[in-house]
Amino acid sequence: MLEQTYYDKADEVIAEHGSDQAALIPIIQDIQTEYRYLPPELLTYVAEKLGINEAKAYSVATFYENFSFEPKGKYIIKVCDGTACHVRKSIPILERLYSELGLSAEKATTDDMMFTLETVSCLGACGLAPVLTVNDKVYPAMTPDAAAELIRELRGA
Amino acid sequence: MGYITINNRRVAFTDERNVLSVIRKSGIDLPTFCYHSELSTYGACRMCVVEDDRGRIFASCSEVPRDGMVIYTNTPRLQHHRRMIIELLLASHCRDCTTCAKNGICTLQKLSRQLGITEVRFENNKKQLPLDTSSDCVIRDPNKCILCGDCVRTCEEIQGLGILDFAFRGSKMQVMPAFNRDLAQTDCVGCGQCRAVCPTGAISIKQDVAPVWAALADKSKRVIAQIAPAVRVAAGDKFGIKKGENTLGRLAAALRRIGFDEVYDTNFGADLTVMEESKELLERLEAGDNLPLFTSCCPAWVKYCENRYPEFRGNISSCKSPQEMFGALLKEEARLERQKAEERGEDVKTTVVVSIMPCTAKKAEIRRPEHFTDGAQDVDYVLTTTEITRMIQEAGIDLAQLRPESLDMPFGLASGAGAIFGVTGGVTEAVLRRLTGSSREEDLEAVSFTGIRGVDGIKEAEIKLGERTVKIAVVNGLHCAQIVLDRIKAGEAQYDFVEVMACKRGCIAGGGQPVPIGPRTKKARFEGIYQIDNMSQIKLSNENPIVASVYEGILKGKEHKLLHND
Numbered sequence: 084m085l086e087q088t089y090y091d092k093a094d095e096v097i098a099e100h101g102s103d104q105a106a107l108i109p110i111i112q113d114i115q116t117e118y119r120y121l122p123p124e125l126l127t128y129v130a131e132k133l134g135i136n137e138a139k140a141y142s143v144a145t146f147y148e149n150f151s152f153e154p155k156g157k158y159i160i161k162v163c164d165g166t167a168c169h170v171r172k173s174i175p176i177l178e179r180l181y182s183e184l185g186l187s188a189e190k191a192t193t194d195d196m197m198f199t200l201e202t203v204s205c206l207g208a209c210g211l212a213p214v215l216t217v218n219d220k221v222y223p224a225m226t227p228d229a230a231a232e233l234i235r236e237l238r239g240a
Numbered sequence: 241m242g243y244i245t246i247n248n249r250r251v252a253f254t255d256e257r258n259v260l261s262v263i264r265k266s267g268i269d270l271p272t273f274c275y276h277s278e279l280s281t282y283g284a285c286r287m288c289v290v291e292d293d294r295g296r297i298f299a300s301c302s303e304v305p306r307d308g309m310v311i312y313t314n315t316p317r318l319q320h321h322r323r324m325i326i327e328l329l330l331a332s333h334c335r336d337c338t339t340c341a342k343n344g345i346c347t348l349q350k351l352s353r354q355l356g357i358t359e360v361r362f363e364n365n366k367k368q369l370p371l372d373t374s375s376d377c378v379i380r381d382p383n384k385c386i387l388c389g390d391c392v393r394t395c396e397e398i399q400g401l402g403i404l405d406f407a408f409r410g411s412k413m414q415v416m417p418a419f420n421r422d423l424a425q426t427d428c429v430g431c432g433q434c435r436a437v438c439p440t441g442a443i444s445i446k447q448d449v450a451p452v453w454a455a456l457a458d459k460s461k462r463v464i465a466q467i468a469p470a471v472r473v474a475a476g477d478k479f480g481i482k483k484g485e486n487t488l489g490r491l492a493a494a495l496r497r498i499g500f501d502e503v504y505d506t507n508f509g510a511d512l513t514v515m516e517e518s519k520e521l522l523e524r525l526e527a528g529d530n531l532p533l534f535t536s537c538c539p540a541w542v543k544y545c546e547n548r549y550p551e552f553r554g555n556i557s558s559c560k561s562p563q564e565m566f567g568a569l570l571k572e573e574a575r576l577e578r579q580k581a582e583e584r585g586e587d588v589k590t591t592v593v594v595s596i597m598p599c600t601a602k603k604a605e606i607r608r609p610e611h612f613t614d615g616a617q618d619v620d621y622v623l624t625t626t627e628i629t630r631m632i633q634e635a636g637i638d639l640a641q642l643r644p645e646s647l648d649m650p651f652g653l654a655s656g657a658g659a660i661f662g663v664t665g666g667v668t669e670a671v672l673r674r675l676t677g678s679s680r681e682e683d684l685e686a687v688s689f690t691g692i693r694g695v696d697g698i699k700e701a702e703i704k705l706g707e708r709t710v711k712i713a714v715v716n717g718l719h720c721a722q723i724v725l726d727r728i729k730a731g732e733a734q735y736d737f738v739e740v741m742a743c744k745r746g747c748i749a750g751g752g753q754p755v756p757i758g759p760r761t762k763k764a765r766f767e768g769i770y771q772i773d774n775m776s777q778i779k780l781s782n783e784n785p786i787v788a789s790v791y792e793g794i795l796k797g798k799e800h801k802l803l804h805n806d
Contacts (some may be wrong), residue, residue, distance in 0.1 A: 137404030139417040145407045177699060 085124050090115060093132075104131050107143060107189050111150060119155040126152075138234050156192045156199040158237055161216045165205030168213040176213055177202060179227035197238070242307025247314070250774050258283075259300040259311065260288050268313055271322065271351050273439050274388040275301045277759060278744065279743045282389050286325055291315050319355070326352045331362035332411075334383040341379075345755055347439030348386060348702050366781040369414075370741055374422035376607060377430030377751070378443050379602035382414050385442035391415060391434035398744060400719030401544075403428045415442070419467055422793040427547045429718070431540035431742045432600030432751015445600055445752055448621045449631055455592045455620070456499035457616040462574075462589040465495050465568050465649075468506040469662035470598040470747035471625045473768035477754040477761075478629045479639040484764030486772050489644020491596075494775075495628075496645065498635045500543070502652040506595065507658030509566030510670065514657055514781035514793075516803050517667075518560045518674040521737055525708065531556050532713070532728070532735040537561045538803075539605035540579025540742035543716050549725050555738075558804045562661060563595045563602060564611050566651070567619035569803040573794055588688060598662070598750030601742070640747075651784045656776030662718035662769045665692040665699065668739045671782050672712075675705055684779055694765070698724060700735075715740045 096113045100106040110129055121144060130140035144150045162168075162177045177200075182186055184198050192199045205230045208214045211223030215230065222233060243250045251266040258281065263270050273285035283302040290300045293310040295316065312318070330352060337343055342392065347703040372380040384470050389406065392415060396402040403426050407416050417426045422596055455461050472488040481487060490504045521533050536542055536557040545552055560568065574591035581588040595602060599622075605611065606619040623631070632639055657673050660666030672687045673679075690701040691711065698719035701712045715721050715733045721740045725731035741748050748765035778784050795802060 111760050127418070136396065138402055138405035138407075139396075140417075141418040142405040142407055148409075179308065 084118075084195050085122055086186060090128060091120075091222060092104070092134040094129055095128065097121060097132055104133050104135055105126070107133055107148075112143060115150060119157075119159070120151045122152055123152050146190060153192065154196065158197060158217050159199045159201065161201050161203045162208045163204075163208070163214045163216075164202045165209065165212075167209035173213040173225075175227050176215065176225050176230050180230055180234070183231050198234070242305070244305055244309040244311065244709040247312055253305045258303055259290065259305050259309070261276070261313075263288075263289055263290070263300055263304050263313060270300065270313055270373075271354065272346075273347060273386060274390060276390060276437060278396075279390070279393040279437075280285060281574075282393065285386075285388055285397045287322055289318055289321055291318055304595035305353045308363070308551070312429055314420045322351075322356060323355050326355055326357050327362070329547075330357065330360045331387050332364055332366040333386065334381070334512060334513050335360075340670045341447070342386070342438075342441035343383075346441060347756075359624065366736055372422055372426035372589075373446070375428060375430060376424075376604040376728055377444065377446055378432055379425070379427075379446055380423060380434050381440075381442055381444070382416070384440045385415050386440055387415065388439060390439065391443055394433045396439050398719055399429075399431060399715050399742065400717075400722040401427060401429065401434060404434060421452075427544075428752075429540040429543040429547070429742060430601035430604045431718070433743060434751075435600065435759055436751050436753065436755055437736045446603060447622050447624055447627060448603065449627050452594055452621050452631070455751070460589055461592050462501045463499065463592045463594060463596050464502045464504060464570055464598055465500045466504045466506045466509065466563060466570075467491060467495075467596045467647075468563065468747065469510065469666075469769060469772075470750060470753070470765070471628070472637070473662070473748060473765040473773070474598065474625050474753045475629060476639060478633070481640050482764075484766075484768030484771075485760050486768060487639060488772075490639050490642045491644065492502045492647050493645040494632045494635075494639055494641040495596075495635050497637055497642075498631055500594070502648045504566070504570075505598075505647055505658070506566060507654030508651045508784070508786065509562035509564075510537075510658035510661040511655050511662075511781035511784050511787050512565045512569070512790075512803060513559055513562045514670045515666075515787060516799070517557055518671045520557055521671065521710075522675070525705075525710070525736060532711075532738045533557055537661065538601070538747075539599070539608075539665055539753045540601035541687045541721065542738040543601070544721065545725075545740075545743065546724070551729075552725065554803055558806070560611070560803055560805060561605065562658075563597065563622075563733075564605065564618055565803045567611070567617075568592045568607075568613060569790065569794065570615070570651075571613060571618050572798065572802055575792070579712065581714050592620045593618070594623060595619050596625065597622050598625050598747045598753045600624060600751040602752075619698050624750075626752055629754060644694050646727075650789070653778075653784060654776075655684045655778040655781050656696075656773035657779060657781045659772040659776060660769055664685050664744075665694065665714045665739070665743050666690045666746065666769070667741075668701075668737065670714055670716050670781060671737070672703060674782055676703075677780070677782070679783060691806075693770075697744070712736065713738045714716070716742075716746055717744045718742050723795070 096110050101109050114125055127137050130137045164173050186200050213225050215222050246266050253262040256262045271287045274282045281301050283299045288300045290311045290313050291297050366692040369382040392404050395404050403417050404415055450806055455463050472486050473484050475491055476485050482780050495503045499655040524533050534556045536559050570593050579590045602622045611618050657670035692701050692714045697717050702709050715724050745762050749762050
């Protein structure tokens with residue numbers, strides 16, 4: 084069970100979008116923006132408020148890669164592995180970040196909840212390849228060393 | 241209205257909702273996984289593809305028939321497509337057919353044989369997923385799921401529950417409850433309708449065959465069977481017996497041959513239910529509280545009401561269901577016999593009650609705390625029609641070849657009112673017969689023509705009982721129950737008596753019945769039940785002489801304890 088403030092926040096978001104069933108996605112998006120993840124309890128709560136079967140809401144939330152039921156770190160790093168970034172050597176960047184952060188394809192978030200590392204299929208910034216984003220800020224023309232340096236900066240910040 | 245040319249033959253169509261129905265009407269059994277006439281059209285399996293005269297390929301389930309259409313159903317391109325679909329499905333499917341619960345009745349197996357699939361070129365790299373065996377009623381095996389979504393749509397559209405849905409995407413897609421919870425942790429009511437439509441072994445009946453074999457082999461046990469009304473019109477399905485034919489006599493013969501000591505009729509239990517439930521209705525009408533009275537025969541409905549409409553819990557009849565009334569009575573009789581034997585210093589066999597039921601939810605019902613007496617279950621095991629079919633087959637018995645035998649006395653005698661418990665409207669009709677109290681043909685007809693018969697999801701009727709007009713609703717399918725309950729809640733509808741059966745058309749289409757249960761099968765079973773009633777000499781439960789004798793004998797002073805929940 085989450086603290087009451089979570090449910091209050093959900094009520095606030097629902098009030099903003101209305102409790103029409105079509106508002107499910109924008110509502111859970113806003114909740115995810117607030118908490119950097121979608122607490123499962125809140126999905127259940129929102130589904131009930133909107134009169135959607137819980138299984139249907141779960142179906143929607145799992146369909147989109149964007150929604151996460153796991154809490155994410157303070158910095159969400161998305162390494163682009165689209166075609167352009169891939170041929171310009173995005174994988175070595177990813178591997179360097181894995182080793183710097185002690186993460187893997189199975190473990191996406193550091194234990195101190197500072198970093199979450201994900202890959203995405205294209206960020207639409209192919210001219211800047213290879214590219215990564217940190218909390219939606221774009222870092223162009225990355226190298227493994229630059230990425231490691233970036234992590235050090237973020238840790239220091 | 242118009243004509244379609246199917247494989248160079250002209251076929252007339254009227255109001256068919258899609259091309260597939262027209263094709264099937266013309267006698268071509270086009271294969272499908274995801275099409276059920278009672279569900280919305282999903283169009284996912286693509287097995288029903290047809291080709292038109294311009295070489296365009298489309299799914300016939302999702303196309304409205306138009307006059308002048310020219311289509312072909314079995315061109316080389318279509319054959320190629322269908323084979324490829326099957327091959328791809330098989331590529332990621334568990335292929336242990338010999339040990340699968342659906343062996344022999346699996347649509348995937350049937351179609352791969354029908355379409356001549358002899359090899360699968362692709363490697364199966366799907367990870368083995370764990371089974372969900374948490375429910376007392378059904379088992380979910382995600383490894384055998386082909387994602388046709390039949391269970392998803394049945395659970396949502398027919399039952400209004402929406403326990404199952406798709407989760408994840410693409411090659412990771414699965415059908416599961418929210419957050420992949422165990423079924424036992426959801427609002428699942430165990431109706432088994434998902435299993436009835438599942439074309440593969442992804443959802444199957446929780447089997448209780450093994451402990452029943454063990455009890456039958458145990459010399460220290462007296463094993464009693466009671467056969468539910470809907471079982472007798474479906475048990476012949478896998479033995480080539482005409483659909484809907486009453487196989488009760490042959491079932492009795494088969495059950496004795498596989499070792500049951502006594503074979504009785506759950507219709508007798510239903511007669512007891514009629515007696516108690518009509519009494520309860522009169523009492524509530526008199527007192528004017530807890531109306532409407534809801535029937536309690538269907539355990540899936542009872543669970544649904546408890547889960548989703550707890551405010552109506554007090555409206556549910558306190559009567560046990562027929563199988564439980566009968567189970568409690570049989571066990572009470574056994575206790576008295578044991579006492580007598582012990583006084584004489586004799587040994588007595590332990591009584592085991594096995595219910596043969598069309599229903600998976602009955603498996604959960606017998607485990608509810610109110611159905612225990614002195615720590616022992618009133619009914620020990622529930623076998624579905626499908627399981628008893630398997631046991632009969634396992635014993636090498638062909639039901640079709642057996643000579644019918646009569647049931648054992650005294651509890652083998654039941655009225656026609658008990659028989660019609662197997663269809664929607666039956667409980668109501670049986671109770672009304674009792675309350676009008678007349679077995680004159682015109683009076684019986686007057687009851688049957690009030691509007692309570694038929695297959696509609698919600699039926700309403702009014703009948704005069706003395707001075708009072710009693711308002712009745714008869715509901716089948718839990719989605720319809722939801723509609724009726726919401727209307728009652730909102731004050732838009734008022735009833736005195738509401739019968740609910742969770743499954744469409746009632747128990748004849750229960751989740752434990754032999755599959756496939758298509759529209760023709762349902763119709764034959766439906767008519768079969770009324771045929772049994774027509775043939776019964778006794779139409780009213782209170783006219784069953786055995787009912788009178790148990791009220792005078794074993795039940796005396798214990799009616800409430802044995803026949804009601806507190």
